[in-house]
Amino acid sequence: MVKNGTKQDDLMAASIIRRYPRFLDMRIKTCEGWVVSKRKDDEAEGLWRIKDELYDLTDFITHHPGGPFWLETTKGTDITEAFESHHISKKPEEMLNKFHARSAAKPRNYKFTLHENGFYRVLKGRIREKLKGIDYSAARRTHLMHFALLVSTFALACSCSYTGNIIFVPFAALSLSWLTIATHNYFHRKDNWRMYTFNLSLLNFCNWRISHALSHHVYTNSLHDLEMSLFEPFLCWWPNSSIHTKWHRLFSVAIQPIVYTVIFPFQLTLRIVISLLDKNILFWHDCIGLTLPLFMLLVAQVPILTAMLQWVLIIGLASFIFGIIGLNAAHHGPQIVHEGDAIREDRDWGLYQLDTVIDRSDIKGSHFMVLTHFGDHFLHHLFPTLDHGILPQLYPILYETLKEHKAELRECTHLQHIIGQNKQLLRMTPNTIRPGSNANKT
Incomplete structure (x- = not known):
């Protein structure tokens, strides 16, 4: 991405990392490449690093309650913040001593x-x-909503190919998009059947466990956030004039609809190409993405090519809706911290997450909208293994703790997020005032 030393220095001036990530100089960026790069950058000596200590969790991989994927993938890396946020109980921390x-x-x-x-x-x-006495019935409602979206996605898509009526396409696309976002509620946790439904979008939950859970959730909006660099050079949210010109920024704003439309098919296409030309990075469950068009073909009363075209339209439109919701959900706006902006003197990880988020105010209180629109975003970043349905019960404690630390959770509407995200794409000057400072408050 950037090979000029001065440009690297500009980006690293107020960074949350000490070394420029190696993966940013890779011509083709993948989740697998990010992990390989992180192993080199983190210098964890082939083990698992938590703070300043190294642990050998090799014998625990097959016994890990969350499934082997997490430990297999993170071997040789620093997992400090990921370990903290994915384990609320004290038991995992107490178990570490025997693996030191x-x-x-x-x-x-x-x-x-x-x-x-x-x-x-x-x-x-x-x-x-708080979790010892919380009402978990909302989590069961989350399961019902997810299942309803799964059923409606297949029903609407099959209705399209059965009747030949194109009116079902946008409804099937909307259902698929909402299902994909709702499923994101499940792949931060231990292995479960619901996480596989994410693959109906042609994305893959294993890749998202890396790009989203291990990268974006931990190193939000930084150079180490894979969900930032995967969109380059088409969308660039880092405010640095030495990387992209004003015209490139304008191009980013104009090209957004196209980028949104190809989010779903692009990553699968890229991984197929890499697997054919170099090393296999496909999973067996990538085939799940083909079950939706297969069901459409089984019930189709229209020609095969017509049914396939309907599926392509559903995927493209669902991807577009996903982009509108996801890329305008919480993280991009001129008032939100991005790499290059000044950051707090207090480097508490939770406060950094606070500064990289503005929650959506227009969906708060609606279980369904929160589940399908990346709602309650700040709490989800801090405690990603908790079901979205129970997060509202945690707000009194959150507000109390924020007040004690003289911090505040910001909120705005989706429209304000869309406007702010476009302004962020155009922003070329880093913010020089630290969040939480007196100057920032005035």
Whole structure:
């Protein structure tokens, strides 16, 4: 991406990482490449690093309650923040001692802190206690909503090929898009059957466990956020004039509809090409994406090519809807911290997450809208293994803890997010005022 030393220095001036990520210089960026690069950058000596200690979890891989994928993928990397946010209980932390190998030889690549009296650890302790008496019935409603979306997606798509009526296409696309977003609720957790339904979009939950759960959720809006770099050079949200010109920025705004439309098919196409020309990076469950058109063909009363065209339209439109919702959900706007902007003196990981998010106010209180529109985004980033349905019960504790740390959760509507995201694409000057500072408040 950037090979000029000065440009790297400009980007790293206020970074949350110490070294420029190697994967940014890769010509083709993939989730697998991100992991390989992270193993080199993190210098975890082939083990699992948490803060300044190294652990050998090799014998625990097959016993990991969340499934082997997480430990197999993160071997040789720093998992500090991911470990913290994915384990609310104290038990995993207490188990670490028996896997301790040695202290790390070199300092961490990440500048985050997780002090016991810091915002995140204090909030996490309170949430841990709250969960002992929480009402989990909302989680069951989440399961019902997800299942209803799964059924409606197949029903609407098959109605399209059975009747030949194109009116079913937009409804099937909307259902598929909502199903994909709702399924995101499940792949942060231990292995479960619902996470496989994500693949109906042609995306793959394993890839998203890397690009979204391990990269974006942890290193939001930074150079290490894979969900930022995967959209380059078409969309660039980092505010740095030394990387892209004003005309490139204008081009990014204009090309958004096309980018949105190809989100679903592009990643699968890229992985197929790489698998054919180099190394196989496909999974057996990539085939799940073909079940929707297969069902459409089984009930089709229209020619095969017509049914396939209907499916292509459903995928393209669903991808577009997904882009409208997802890329305008919480993270992009001139007031939101991106790589290059000044960051807080307090490097608490939870406060950094706060500064990279503006929640959507127009869907709060609606279980269905929150589930299908990446709602309650800040709490989800802090505690990704919790069901979206129970997050509203945690707000009193969140607001109390924010007040104690003199911080505030910002909110706006979806329309304001869309406007802000376009302004962010055009922004070339980093913010120089630190979030939470007196100057920022005035």
